[in-house]
Amino acid sequence: MQDNWEKILDLLRKEDRFLVAAHSNPDGDALGSTAAMGWVLEALGKQYWLYNASPLPVRFAWISLSQTLHCDPPPWEPRWYILLDCGDVHRIGKDAAIQLPADRTVNIDHHVSNAGFGGLNLVEAGRSSVGEIIGYLAMDLGISLHGPLGEAIYLAMSTDTGSFSFESTSPECLELAAEVIRQGLNPGIFNARMQNQWRLNRLHLMGEVLRRARLFSKGRIGIVSISAEMRKKTNATIEDCDDVVDYIRRVKGIEVAVSLREDEPKKIKFSLRSFGDTDVGAMAAAVGGGGHKNASGGELPYSLDEAEEFLIRLVDKHLAMADQKRASTFA
Numbered sequence: 640m641q642d643n644w645e646k647i648l649d650l651l652r653k654e655d656r657f658l659v660a661a662h663s664n665p666d667g668d669a670l671g672s673t674a675a676m677g678w679v680l681e682a683l684g685k686q687y688w689l690y691n692a693s694p695l696p697v698r699f700a701w702i703s704l705s706q707t708l709h710c711d712p713p714p715w716e717p718r719w720y721i722l723l724d725c726g727d728v729h730r731i732g733k734d735a736a737i738q739l740p741a742d743r744t745v746n747i748d749h750h751v752s753n754a755g756f757g758g759l760n761l762v763e764a765g766r767s768s769v770g771e772i773i774g775y776l777a778m779d780l781g782i783s784l785h786g787p788l789g790e791a792i793y794l795a796m797s798t799d800t801g802s803f804s805f806e807s808t809s810p811e812c813l814e815l816a817a818e819v820i821r822q823g824l825n826p827g828i829f830n831a832r833m834q835n836q837w838r839l840n841r842l843h844l845m846g847e848v849l850r851r852a853r854l855f856s857k858g859r860i861g862i863v864s865i866s867a868e869m870r871k872k873t874n875a876t877i878e879d880c881d882d883v884v885d886y887i888r889r890v891k892g893i894e895v896a897v898s899l900r901e902d903e904p905k906k907i908k909f910s911l912r913s914f915g916d917t918d919v920g921a922m923a924a925a926v927g928g929g930g931h932k933n934a935s936g937g938e939l940p941y942s943l944d945e946a947e948e949f950l951i952r953l954v955d956k957h958l959a960m961a962d963q964k965r966a967s968t969f970a
């Protein structure tokens with residue numbers, strides 16, 4: 640029997656008319672893997688359409704795409720819908736302009752929580768990023784990783800691994816990065832372009848936010864919150880709030896870093912970060928969110944204060960359960 644890897648290679652070789660989409664509010668992997676799939680389909684001479692429910696984020700405006708990233712459906716009927724980096728089909732965006740027919744959806748992902756919603760599923764939780772999966776698919780298709788394809792794959796891998804620093808930085812991920820560099824990518828130039836994208840407003844927002852950082856549960860939980868008020872005061876955008884959780888994580892002794900962002904009254908986005916065995920994916924999943932073991936998030940219908948209190952209790956409970964489990968293992 641042919642496995643799904645081979646089936647997807649076959650599909651890309653033989654079929655045509657693809658719609659490529661990833662989750663809304665795309666991060667480096669969602670965008671990098673969309674861009675990479677575009678370059679693969681371009682190399683194969685296919686008809687395709689790159690779609691996202693959100694516009695291209697300003698900080699990634701430099702990425703080289705093989706065609707416009709569209710917010711509207713194609714003027715032709717796609718035969719196949721390739722969905723990237725979506726642990727759940729709804730992550731395409733709740734107001735998405737396209738409908739996914741389940742039997743013609745190709746689900747390529749690396750979230751453990753992915754239940755396999757597609758007609759064809761390639762879910763590899765051991766992968767650093769979806770960009771890594773596409774890189775290896777491209778190699779199997781005999782497509783060279785030079786130029787914008789390599790750059791898109793490198794963007795996906797480097798952002799999803801925190802610049803090759805998280806546990807997900809596997810030998811396969813570094814081997815693929817090495818191949819991209821061998822094909823001509825300059826990591827110094829790439830990183831300067833990727834990292835030096837902040838607006839001054841972002842620093843001002845960070846100042847506001849970080850001086851209010853607090854610790855709970857004897858320093859095991861660190862928390863930062865961004866109110867709508869703070870964003871307004873510093874004239875910061877939603878994008879300026881990205882990755883704030885990674886700062887609190889740097890405080891010594893913290894096991895779980897929590898950040899909250901008030902988008903609207905009673906609409907709070909949260910992010911959780913951990914390292915090692917502390918599973919924040921399970922914590923987020925318990926309240927309808929999702930993600931990976933060491934990085935997850937979700938949304939809560941509470942006020943900012945209520946959401947803080949709720950998350951502290953949630954994380955504290957999970958830490959206590961993990962303590963108990965560890966204690967009984969070693970008893």
Ligand SMILES: [Mn+2]
Nearest residue numbers: 668724768769
């Ligand atoms: Mn990803």
